Amino acid sequence: MSKESGVVGSKKWAIVAAGVGLVYVLVRHRQKLLIPLRRIWPTDSLLPHRRIEIINSAQDPATQWVINELKQHCQSFKVLGFDCEWITVGGSRRPVALLQLSSHRGLCALFRLCHMKQIPKDLRELLEDDAVIKVGVAPQEDAVKLSHDYGVGVASTLDLRFLCVMAGHKPEGLGKLSQTHLNYTLDKNWRLACSNWEAKQLEPAQLNYAANDALVAVAIYQKLSRDLEPRNFWDRRSLDAQKLHNKFEPFLDVDFTKGFSLSLTGNGVTRTKNAGASKSKKLLPKKQPCRTMTTQSKTFYDNCLLQAPDGELLCTIDRRKASWYLDQNLGTRISEEPFTVRLNFEPAGRAVGDVGRYYQTPKENQCVVCGDRDAYIRKNVVPREYRKHFPLVMKSHTSHDVLLLCPTCHQLSNISDLRIRTKLAVQCEAPFKNGEGHEKYRIDPELRRVQSAGNALLQHGSKIPAAKVAEMRRTLLDFYADQTEITEELLRQAASVEYRVENTDYCQHGERVVERYRQQFGGLVELERLWREHFLHAMQPRFLPDLWNVNHNADRLEVRASEGRVDEADLQVAGVDVRPKVE
Template sequence: MNNPSKYKIGLTSAVALGFAGITYVVLRKILKPKVPSEAPNLDIKIITCEEDSQDVVYELRRRSAQYHAIGFDCEWVTDQGKRHSVALLQLSTYDGYCALFRLCHLKSIPNCLKDLLEDGSIYKVGVAPSDDAKYLANDYSVYLKSTLDIRHLVELCKYDTGGLATLSKALLDITLDKSWRIRCSDWEAHKLTERQIKYAALDAHIAVKIFVKLINDYHKNPLFTLWRRNNNDHWEKISQFCSKYSDIPYKTKQKFKKNYKEYKAKESKGTKEVLSKRYPHATRSKPLYHNCFLKAPDGELLCTCDNKKAIWYVERELADVVCEDPLTVQLRFEPAGRSVGDVGRYYQLTKENKCVVCGAEDSYIRKNVVPREYRKYFPEVMKDHSSHDVVLLCAECHQRSNVRDQLVRESLAARCGAPLAPRAPPRLTDDADCKKVRSAARALLYQTKKHTLPETRRKELEGILLQHYLQHDEITNELLEEAAKIQVVFENEDYESHGYKVVEYYQQHEGLLRLEEEWREHFLASMQPRFMPELWSVKHNEERLRVRLNEGRLSEEDLKLIAM
């Protein structure tokens, strides 16, 4: 007969031994010293002449086809606080093919490289790549598209953010050489040292390595085989994941997130206010589209409109209400034109009150697809029916769109000779002498009354006034009153508006219709909106004006202004 007590003792011993074994394995794994990863072996190409660029750029494109991303970085020399033009441009693919373009020797960026940098289908990944992109735009008139700060993805994947060296150590266990001696070395030297070459290549390569790791970490689902070569739609998945972060500086996003949280907190209390002084766009508390109907005297539908416009016609006895839900009014007079073709049907369609990019319906802001700084200088014939270029965006999409618009502004500034601030002369200038005189007069007027002005200071201020008003021998109250109101701000005769110069350039060269189309094309390409109104068209104004031309409602002067 078996002894139960012995059986219990044996079972307890087995469990204890099993637990001890598991504990040993776990502790051994935890306490085992971690061996840092070695820096990867790289295939580094140094380009110092334009002839070598073609093959290298082709290879970069070929090798980046799988991931649609290349590591990107720039180096330059700073002398006594002044930055020289970008001296070195680094690009790297995930498999370790690195190209170092020595721009200080090339003097200009080859067209093949320019095309690669301005290709929106390839992400240029790094830490603060938008800053380097601005330098390339300023120095070489190259306008990068699809820059992507990997810190957006680091944050999304719930890792601690930091600089490239910190991220490299934390995510790849690779230690980068970030000595100030190499970072601030002479990147314009006749020949780069081995240490400089390795430093520059690794900065670009580590960025794209981190990018791929983060994408894979975010999609840990084994069914989501993002990087398989036979996965035909992997680019669409990457694009959907990354597009909302492209060309958005990481710092800008952080500021916006803080302001947006403040706004949401106020909104939850029942008040809708401007987000902040740094983001001065108020969300709408009322819908933009009321979708009321406006009809011709014979009952033909002309367009949809808002309540205010419909009621305006009725109150002036220019129209009658024929239906209250939805509000429909019928004109008592024949309108100047009827709806013709798709361009006319666009205005007859009802429109949704939601973000045209992401579809959010809780809050939205009016977005001028063609910015007002240009449209306000258009001839009147092109300003009619501008509602076509007003769409709704949620606050986050609106902020992203504005950041990406700046790239187009910078490109137009270079092409049209229309510098943006702060390079352009200011519209208003202060006269330092007049400000000094006004300040002295106000001090004498107000401080003397309070008996707080020392005698020596009073005489000094009176001397400033008498030096300006040479025809006066003494200070009187009338003189003080006049000097206290003296003009100190004047129009700058050298000022020329950026928007005005761009419009003037297009009037003389490509025509204003083309300027409109470029902005519309940019909005579609940069934001990829999924909920645009039906029949919204890049060539909308051209089609509308052709209808007016066929109806004899365009003058020769109008045709000349729009270069149609």
């Protein structure tokens, strides 16, 4: 081979190597390289096919045509942007004036409900169709207003902030989500937001404001869905709608801010007591009382070994428990790595079947949902508000239902639990706090006035104006009808009046649910199974411990029954039938 051909060959190989290197760089850093490209795109390209249709009357022939087109678009992509506008007069909210529904194809229908006598039947059917997801920020609030004002239900609402958290993004308002994920700036001028939505004719700025809110909601949904299903940039397959639906189905019709606020900036998870109920309120208002759930980054599972006297493995335990056996002279150290303790006495039972093997299996220190190992919080799959009312035999050995979750997955799981708690509240007639019959004591207004009057006159009678003193004295004499004058003894008696009256209808949610399952719904193992199946469905954990089972406690009780270590009464409460089967 000549020297010249060798040089040409070397150049070819250099070009090939440079090309491979360029492809590697493009693939490795594609996200960073694409960001500047996105930012130089004109903002109008986000909604290139936008079409606004204004519906003023249910009788207008165009009304039916627009609704049919929305339904047609939903056949291929079952998602609609959803929003509502209204006005406030004299501090009181007027009925919803405008309903916005937008499809992924750019059609936005603005239904001017304030000019309609009733909601068209086909529009009602579309809103009530649970197969069509209605997306937005705080869509549940708008759904409640529509239900209250027009008697129409809105099924399958989904707050975009749930998708943000699931995809690892910060949950923000619609304007910030649009800027962050679409690089599109929404006009959020307060003058537009508070403008007259009941005007005879809406201004162009109002139409743009209303339509863009709904259209952007769909675009954000599409972007976040792609973040939930990451794939290579050359993979042009459409998103798996059913797989996505299964991920967020537990959060449909759940209020994102109802008792919770998600924070991805710290190591803790924050739960608020009174999270805002308005779109305009921030998720974490200043001066709002909150409780922080701290995460744990140190090892949770030590996986120390506990053996029977003959050396048979009983279970894995944490080091503190293992050391306790040694301190109490109940066991002997066998080895340091792995740290192993052998009992000096015969245990009540041995490991039997899959139940026993579950407790023998080492557990990983990671989030059982996503596998994160940086920080985690213990999750009670069967919440404590129910478990604490279980019989003792079902409250022992509950480690099976204590799993590790990272802060984000833990919070998502807690929010998804709201749906099951609501279902149980209805099924078992067990209202939550602030619901009717939940408060243990109620305030008797008359007794409260008597106590207040007696205490005020006794402590500060000389400083109170004469007219107020006369009013308080009348209150006391009206109550103590057999008395003709106010004495110090009477004032002391009035000041000590107990104005809190026990509520005879009081019930505690968790206690009532447990009682109903004991008596009517197949026993407590069914309640456990309900929560475990919900956790599997809602969170789709990929790193569960081996042999984790929705029927774990039922299997465990059957083993104990076969060994004569459980009372029949406890089995009946649990709902476990261990009677021999008749062939």
